[in-house]
Amino acid sequence: MSVALTDRLDRVVGAKAADALEEHFGILTVDDLLRHYPRRYSQGMSVLEDGWEPPEEGEHVTFVDVIAKADVRWTNRQPKREFLVITLKNSKPKVTATFFNARWTKNILVPKTRLMLSGEVGFFNGTMQLTHPAFLVLEGAGEGKGSKSLAKIAETSREPDGALSLEGFQRDYFPIYPASAKVQSWDLYACVRQVLAVLDPIEDPLPESVVRQRHLMSEDEALRAIHLAEKPEDRERARERLAFDEAVGLQWALVERRHGALSETGPPAPSRDDGVAAAVARQLPFELTAGQRAVLEVVTAELAETKPMHRMLQGEVGSGKTIVSVLAMAQMVDAGYQCALLAPTEVLAAQHERSIRSVLGPLAMAGELGGADGAIGVALLTGSMTAQRKRQVREQVASGHAGIVIGTHALLQDAVEFHNLGMVVVDEQHRFGVEQRDRLRAKAVGDVTPHLLVMTATPIPRTVALTVYGDLETSVLRELPRGRQPIATNTIFVGQRPTWLQRAWQRIVEEVTAGRQAYVVASRIDEDDGKEPGRKKAGREPGPPVTTVVEQYERLGQGPLKGLRLGLMHGRLSGDEKDAVMSAFRAGDIDVLVCTTVIEVGVDVPNATVMVVLDADRFGISQLHQLRGRIGRGEHPSLCLLATNLPEDSRAGARLKAVASTLDGFELADLDLAERREGDVLGLTQSGRPITLRLLSLHEHRELIESARAFAESVYEADPRLARHPGIAMLAAPFAETERVEYLDKA
Numbered sequence: 001m002s003v004a005l006t007d008r009l010d011r012v013v014g015a016k017a018a019d020a021l022e023e024h025f026g027i028l029t030v031d032d033l034l035r036h037y038p039r040r041y042s043q044g045m046s047v048l049e050d051g052w053e054p055p056e057e058g059e060h061v062t063f064v065d066v067i068a069k070a071d072v073r074w075t076n077r078q079p080k081r082e083f084l085v086i087t088l089k090n091s092k093p094k095v096t097a098t099f100f101n102a103r104w105t106k107n108i109l110v111p112k113t114r115l116m117l118s119g120e121v122g123f124f125n126g127t128m129q130l131t132h133p134a135f136l137v138l139e140g141a142g143e144g145k146g147s148k149s150l151a152k153i154a155e156t157s158r159e160p161d162g163a164l165s166l167e168g169f170q171r172d173y174f175p176i177y178p179a180s181a182k183v184q185s186w187d188l189y190a191c192v193r194q195v196l197a198v199l200d201p202i203e204d205p206l207p208e209s210v211v212r213q214r215h216l217m218s219e220d221e222a223l224r225a226i227h228l229a230e231k232p233e234d235r236e237r238a239r240e241r242l243a244f245d246e247a248v249g250l251q252w253a254l255v256e257r258r259h260g261a262l263s264e265t266g267p268p269a270p271s272r273d274d275g276v277a278a279a280v281a282r283q284l285p286f287e288l289t290a291g292q293r294a295v296l297e298v299v300t301a302e303l304a305e306t307k308p309m310h311r312m313l314q315g316e317v318g319s320g321k322t323i324v325s326v327l328a329m330a331q332m333v334d335a336g337y338q339c340a341l342l343a344p345t346e347v348l349a350a351q352h353e354r355s356i357r358s359v360l361g362p363l364a365m366a367g368e369l370g371g372a373d374g375a376i377g378v379a380l381l382t383g384s385m386t387a388q389r390k391r392q393v394r395e396q397v398a399s400g401h402a403g404i405v406i407g408t409h410a411l412l413q414d415a416v417e418f419h420n421l422g423m424v425v426v427d428e429q430h431r432f433g434v435e436q437r438d439r440l441r442a443k444a445v446g447d448v449t450p451h452l453l454v455m456t457a458t459p460i461p462r463t464v465a466l467t468v469y470g471d472l473e474t475s476v477l478r479e480l481p482r483g484r485q486p487i488a489t490n491t492i493f494v495g496q497r498p499t500w501l502q503r504a505w506q507r508i509v510e511e512v513t514a515g516r517q518a519y520v521v522a523s524r525i526d527e528d529d530g531k532e533p534g535r536k537k538a539g540r541e542p543g544p545p546v547t548t549v550v551e552q553y554e555r556l557g558q559g560p561l562k563g564l565r566l567g568l569m570h571g572r573l574s575g576d577e578k579d580a581v582m583s584a585f586r587a588g589d590i591d592v593l594v595c596t597t598v599i600e601v602g603v604d605v606p607n608a609t610v611m612v613v614l615d616a617d618r619f620g621i622s623q624l625h626q627l628r629g630r631i632g633r634g635e636h637p638s639l640c641l642l643a644t645n646l647p648e649d650s651r652a653g654a655r656l657k658a659v660a661s662t663l664d665g666f667e668l669a670d671l672d673l674a675e676r677r678e679g680d681v682l683g684l685t686q687s688g689r690p691i692t693l694r695l696l697s698l699h700e701h702r703e704l705i706e707s708a709r710a711f712a713e714s715v716y717e718a719d720p721r722l723a724r725h726p727g728i729a730m731l732a733a734p735f736a737e738t739e740r741v742e743y744l745d746k747a
């Protein structure tokens with residue numbers, strides 16, 4: 001039989017096994033199966049399916065071990081029946097297995113027998129128990145005997161003379177596959193062995209020069225070794241090779257998408273000396289930083305092109321991204337186009353409108369009394385507006401009267417039509433999915449694809465920028481405008497030092513007395529609030545009960561902060577209520593804002609100088625960094641206090657100390673990445689399947705990802721249709737329908 005990677009599996013392993021593989025894992029072809037890589041390798045000892053943690057009740061596990069003890073017992077009830085209990089030798093915690101067909105098994109499963117066991121875990125008095133698991137004797141008197149499912153595997157490797165071949169089982173290492181109760185690791189192992197026995201030599205998908213230059217194992221060797229190599233070094237090299245394949249596949253998909261976008265038609269907007277953009281630049285109350293000027297230079301040039309800009313602007317909180325976007329939008333308006341600025345919350349949208357109006361001054365008052373010549377119409381559209389007001393705004397947008405339209409998700413609705421949309425700015429990108437921003441871009445007239453600028457205050461590690469956001473160019477604003485004060489950050493381990501929290505409240509009182517303002521942040525609104533914890537996956541690190549904003553608001557107002565003016569802010573207030581609280585805080589009529597993470601992004605109150613984060617362990621690294629960015633925005637030194645009930649030597653304690661130790665967002669982003677699982681970073685495909693990076697780690701494989709990117713770019717230049725590199729299309733196939741989603745929302 002001659003078998004190739006692209007062949008369907010039923011030819012090789014039979015219809016029944018092939019159906020099961022398809023149903024449970026979506027595995028259709030030989031290639032799919034061989035890329036269902038082992039999760040790890042058992043070293044002839046106990047192996048739990050799911051990594052290091054003990055399995056939970058009902059989970060499916062597989063062991064390879066030796067029998068330490070075998071006891072025949074009798075059931076209590078009539079009719080009395082014999083059963084066999086074996087205890088494994090090396091497994092910790094202790095593992096026993098029970099068999100009811102003792103009459104047969106007691107002769108086979110005797111002490112010193114080496115065997116595999118596979119079944120559902122139960123617990124009894126702390127002992128892990130498998131009840132009637134599948135088994136296969138690997139060494140001992142009953143060699144080759146076992147339950148049907150496993151014996152079948154031995155069957156499939158019959159010697160030519162018809163004798164059972166145990167070669168496949170007599171080894172030091174076994175691949176352990178991601179498996180299910182219906183298709184166990186052993187079933188996969190059997191299929192893989194069958195396939196590899198008949199597979200033709202695999203052609204290398206990468207050019208020989210690349211393989212040689214990177215000292216890679218050949219594809220043929222790697223796809224075999226990752227499953228069956230006995231030597232750890234060989235498996236390691238195989239993984240390295242296949243990780244590079246994966247990186248190339250992913251980068252090819254992204255490079256192709258980006259070049260596809262580049263071939264679209266964009267709205268050209270050459271910059272002018274006599275327009276609003278130039279006038280705004282002249283009247284700014286401050287000087288742009290070198291970083292802002294550099295980014296603007298690039299953006300200005302790209303907006304003048306007939307290709308749509310596709311750029312992400314990353315900048316530390318407070319680095320002044322907004323003004324960059326305002327000048328870019330003004331350039332578009334000067335050329336006769338409209339711009340949309342999409343903000344994640346109503347608070348932010350309203351704040352943008354206010355700050356854009358104040359930057360533009362009379363230049364934002366088109367058609368209004370005192371408006372300048374050629375002024376821009378600025379409009380705000382949010383969901384909480386009255387229907388009538390919304391209609392008015394929509395008319396201004398449709399007529400083209402509004403040159404800059406700021407809004408929340410409300411902007412995405414079908415009823416919103418633009419006269420001549422030329423640019424979309426998305427603030428705090430991670431709050432929006434790609435499909436949302438594309439929905440907005442689709443509102444352009446004709447075949448024009450608007451320019452796109454996405455702004456994020458979350459520093460994004462290079463590998464994430466290259467993968468999750470791989471189709472966007474990136475610009476970075478590293479420096480903060482002059483005159484900013486540093487933020488000191490301290491951790492408070494409340495359990496160990498309860499008085500420190502008292503001290504924190506005192507600090508707030510002192511700052512307020514000196515004319516400053518403060519934030520107190522909690523992770524939950526009230527007792528009913530399960531939805532607004534910082535970490536979505538609650539229970540990762542179990543801890544003491546979590547406080548709420550409502551509780552704190554009352555407690556602080558009657559106790560430690562008595563006499564100060566407190567405001568309460570959270571996501572369940574109405575739009576009007578939120579506006580009122582934010583305006584009061586901004587105006588200095590509220591001293592202390594007790595709030596949830598609704599204030600996380602973008603809120604700008606320079607007079608706020610202290611922040612106390614309660615249950616700080618509930619938040620991810622990047623999120624804490626974001627929160628902290630709300631202070632230190634004015635001329636006064638600021639203080640951020642991260643309080644937790646967890647002990648200092650917990651994982652959360654270490655995380656908080658890391659946040660306290662640096663203000664460098666990129667450093668923190670790398671730490672954050674190290675803590676996450678890749679799946680959390682990458683999100684889902686369009687069809688809702690999780691994007692799986694099988695071997696590639698965004699945390700560990702930076703060099704590899706960068707060179708895969710460079711390689712993909714060079715191939716695209718020379719051979720965009722892959723006429724000479726057909727193997728790359730195959731590597732890219734799993735990523736072709738990739739849809740990245742919110743990166744940070746998963747923090």
Ligand code: ADP
Nearest residue numbers: 286287288289315317318319320321322323481
């Ligand atoms: P972010 O990048 O976090 O969105 P903003 O755009 O909100 O930051 O800017 C923060 C503050 O800094 C705003 O009050 C803005 O007016 C001010 N700002 C921006 N650029 C400069 C600059 N070059 N010099 C001084 N202040 C600036």
Ligand code: MG
Nearest residue numbers: 321322427602
């Ligand atoms: Mg901002």
